[in-house]
Amino acid sequence: MTAAPVSSVCIQTQDFDVSTELAQLRAQDARVGAVCCFVGTVRDRNEGDSIRTMELEHYPGMTEKSIEAMIDAAFARFDLYGARVIHRVGLLAPLDQIVLVAVTSAHRGESFQACEFLMDYLKTQAPFWKKEQTPEGARWVDARVTDDAAMARWGLQLPPMAAPGTES
Numbered sequence: 001m002t003a004a005p006v007s008s009v010c011i012q013t014q015d016f017d018v019s020t021e022l023a024q025l026r027a028q029d030a031r032v033g034a035v036c037c038f039v040g041t042v043r044d045r046n047e048g049d050s051i052r053t054m055e056l057e058h059y060p061g062m063t064e065k066s067i068e069a070m071i072d073a074a075f076a077r078f079d080l081y082g083a084r085v086i087h088r089v090g091l092l093a094p095l096d097q098i099v100l101v102a103v104t105s106a107h108r109g110e111s112f113q114a115c116e117f118l119m120d121y122l123k124t125q126a127p128f129w130k131k132e133q134t135p136e137g138a139r140w141v142d143a144r145v146t147d148d149a150a151m152a153r154w155g156l157q158l159p160p161m162a163a164p165g166t167e168s
Contacts, residue, residue: 005082007072007082011089013088018039021100029082033106034107035102036105036111036112037103038100051094054092056088056098063127066126067121071118078114080104087128
């Protein structure tokens, strides 16, 4: 009998331990031959400016459902056993971890692709908004053209989310 796919989404303010999360994702699943993960961190510079802090906002409930739907799409597209997405919100400083995307499968190719697929989605479609504090003041972080191009290669072209207060 084949085990059911395991997935989880967690939006939180507290930090996470990558080792613990990966161990939980692959726990007692002898089918797993590959674990792939991506950890995103806060940089100290963006667009040539020094970054003091980054604040992430989201829509509770909507954010989790959106990410769960994309994990479902990843399970449909790739032969996965498990997926875990943790995304932090609130005030973060350079070097802080922001996001963990982790997947398990029988082989590395599926894991690499699924991890990249999920990260491309998070960068372009998940309802998060980032505000950076620079020496010149606060600014919203706009989507990058390169992120949109990365998402388009998966055949999914969805409208980007507008920053709070900027909807037309």
